[in-house]
Amino acid sequence: MYEAVHDVRDALGITELVLYDIDGARLPRVLQVLEGIDRERGSRVPVRATADLDDALEGADVVYSAIRVGGIASRIVDETVPLGHGVLGQETTGPGGIAFALRTIPVMRDIAERAALRAPNAWFMNFTNPAGMITEAIAEVLGDRAFGICDTPRGMFRRIAALLGRPQERLWFDYAGLNHLGFLQAVRDGTEDLLPGLLEDDALLDGLEEASIFDHAFLRSLGMIPNEYLAYYYGTAEVVRRQLDAGRTRGQEIAETQRGYFAAEPGSPEEALAAWRAATQARSSTYMAEAGAVREDGSRAGHDPDDLEGYAGVALRAALALRSGRPTVMVLNARNRTALPFLDPQAIVETVCVVTGAGVRTIATAPLPLHARGLIEQMKEVERTTIAAALQGSAPLAARALALHPLVPSTAVADRILEGYRAQEPHLAALLS
Ligand code: G6P
Ligand code: MN
Secondary structure: OHHHHHHHHHHHOOOOEEEEOOOOOHHHHHHHHHHHHHHHHOOOOOEEEEOOHHHHHOOOOEEEEOOOOOHHHHHHHHHHHHHOOOOOOOOOOOHHHHHHHHHHHHHHHHHHHHHHHHOOOOEEEEOOOOHHHHHHHHHHHHHHHEEEOOOHHHHHHHHHHHHHOOOHHHOEEEEEEEOOEEEEEEEEEOOEEOHHHHHHOHHHHOOOHHHHHOOHHHHHHHOOEEOHHHHHHHOHHHHHHHHHHHOOOHHHHHHHHHHHHHHOOOOOHHHHHHHHHHHHHHHHHOOOHHHOOOOOOOOOOOOOOOOOOHHHHHHHHHHHHHHHOOOEEEEEEEEOOOOOOOOOOOOEEEEEEEEEOOEEEEOOOOOOOHHHHHHHHHHHHHHHHHHHHHHHOOHHHHHHHHHHOOOOOOHHHHHHHHHHHHHHOHHHHHHOO
């Protein structure tokens, strides 16, 4: 993000960047990494750190939020508890996403309320996962000023454009759904749809990360490319098997790489930056390995470890469009209005949007097939039940959200998973009664 901020500093008219964290040890460490970037680039962006949220928010034009309530330790509980019952252990999909949302929603509501007071005109860009549920919960406070960001749709578009050898900005990607639950139905250049040709071509498909995750014949029969997170639905049994065989969850793996980073002696800004890059690279090279994204030789299709596009690209493109008013088409998590006609207008959906100086508006895409629609409707109900459970501190509603999740095999298993969460995760123990 900070590297991208450097690039768009003048275009965005950035006067000050304020960092806020409740973890006093992380702030100086991150400031050092930023200092490393400044030195590398030979220029600096005015940055200040604070441990006071109101101070950070006061008068801001744009607020970026990415928090992890309970830290990586809670992520590990989110993942290991369901896995102990043979159910998917993943941070945003399955029971893990529900637990993550339950403890995060009250904190994010508080942040949103304070943002509404201190920075009433700010655009609030939410990165905090599970991004769809969190954005829906804060949009009740911030309205259309809040929207959510995920890098996976744009990552998919970038890979497809590169495979097709056409500039990404020239293509139209018909993508719709919820966060980590979306579907690409067409890739248009002019009036021509390039997706059917891509799906037919095994050689081309081999270069696409999504095609190492999903069965080619299945992709062809769908006639669409699902978001990579759909691997957890269409490949549940194999993913759970890989997770059990690995002997550690993704959270446990990341805890180790991050521990190395934060434990190392700070040293110089250059060293801090190099350590940061190494930790980030280690994380990205193993991303979604459990879903089959990494080949046997350790390589992955269409993956660019130096890709700075990701989150930074989406977040800063949105800020530029809001600032300049120049209409920009991008996939964001925003209020549905009538884009997905089978959901109500207030629902937060992840779909094609146009961003102008007036904010973010969804655009209708091709109608989704019944199976996709069914999954989206079911998960929207799970999301809303989770939000209600978090806001009311209700264990029965949390149990219901778990039981309604398509990846939880029975109400009894849902109850046992909830029991495990309440016993092992302090925020959930305190929240639910
Ligand atoms: C992608 C997803 C994010 C997720 C990130 C890291 O960027 O869109 O929602 O937080 O991957 O995943 P990891 O498993 O490495 O923490
Ligand atoms: Mn995401």
